Amino acid sequence: MQQHSAHLNGIFHALADPTRRSVLGRLGKGPASISELAMPFDMALPSFMKHIHLLEDNGLIRTRKLGRVRTCAIEKKSFALLDAWLSEQRALWEGRTDRLEQFVITAHAKDKSK
């Protein structure tokens, strides 16, 4: 659970940056090399690589070096953790609505039986 929470911290932190979200958007269309990914950004390569490392360290992408070219690909599994968290939140809200609904129904029934 602790580990799960630490992973979520990392994922959310990685997603809190427009460059990193843009890279994920590009990789959503298919794998790409670092130079291809860096092209749209007016950024020095070392700065861009920090973004790539952060995405990789948090499991949102995987990279593989073939000869001189490093290729990146999206890691969909990490998004499942995000989905799970969102579903958990929604379940809380819905449980709450259900309880409210139950309360209204019970109150209404009691009112009618008077």
Place this chain on the structure above:
Amino acid sequence: MQQHSAHLNGIFHALADPTRRSVLGRLGKGPASISELAMPFDMALPSFMKHIHLLEDNGLIRTRKLGRVRTCAIEKKSFALLDAWLSEQRALWEGRTDRLEQFVITAHAKDKSK
């Protein structure tokens, strides 16, 4: 679009912290006062308030002061932006799968017609 992206930065940044996610989890069950929310955390009130302000500034919760008590409630609308972003990503992957599938079907058809 720029504004939308800035809002996403803020939302993801707000979610990258276990205390803030825990507060959202609690508020998912229903509104609560600041002191009620702060109780499970071994944290000075000013530090806790920074988390509350960050959640409020990024539109994830709303707060309202009635007399001496400030009550917080979850703001579900902000989660819709998160959902929209995730759906966008998924649409990219699926578009890609569709194109791959189309390629396989076309290749198969060509193969059969030989």
